[in-house]
Amino acid sequence: MSLGFSLIGDSSLWLTTSVGSWGINHRWVEGYSTPQEFSGVWEPYGSGEDNLVLPAGVSSSDSLILFTKFELKTHNDLQGNMAVADLIYLKDPNTFPDAAAYVCWSKAPYVELTGFSLITESFGEYLLVRREKKE
Numbered sequence: 001m002s003l004g005f006s007l008i009g010d011s012s013l014w015l016t017t018s019v020g021s022w023g024i025n026h027r028w029v030e031g032y033s034t035p036q037e038f039s040g041v042w043e044p045y046g047s048g049e050d051n052l053v054l055p056a057g058v059s060s061s062d063s064l065i066l067f068t069k070f071e072l073k074t075h076n077d078l079q080g081n082m083a084v085a086d087l088i089y090l091k092d093p094n095t096f097p098d099a100a101a102y103v104c105w106s107k108a109p110y111v112e113l114t115g116f117s118l119i120t121e122s123f124g125e126y127l128l129v130r131r132e133k134k135e
Contacts, residue, residue: 040068
């Protein structure tokens with residue numbers, strides 16, 4: 001007898017960390033970064049109780065929520081500099097050159113209450129925004 005459900009497991013995702021330098025006129029000159037595989041769980045924005053607010057002009061269909069143990073560089077942490085925030089891919093960009101890139105936009109803040117502790121390893125909840133929607 002099948003119960004008709006499955007447990008959510010980690011997915012393989014790919015991360016590129018921006019490498020490059022500041023060039024003439026203070027413009028970021030993109031370098032080459034090899035995508036690195038990591039694990040996490042993602043879901044469409046709005047499918048749960050989201051603690052993260054979408055940036056102006058971005059729709060929920062262009063956004064994802066990512067849960068991962070890995071610490072990522074976000075747009076908000078870098079004082080609004082999207083050029084050096086981490087990029088996340090749902091498919092290996094080496095195998096799928098047209099894979100959509102998502103900018104790691106922000107991380108949900110968690111406040112641990114007195115007497116409360118998480119029973120699992122700590123993780124981050126990140127808002128990802130499709131790159132071409134914010135350029």
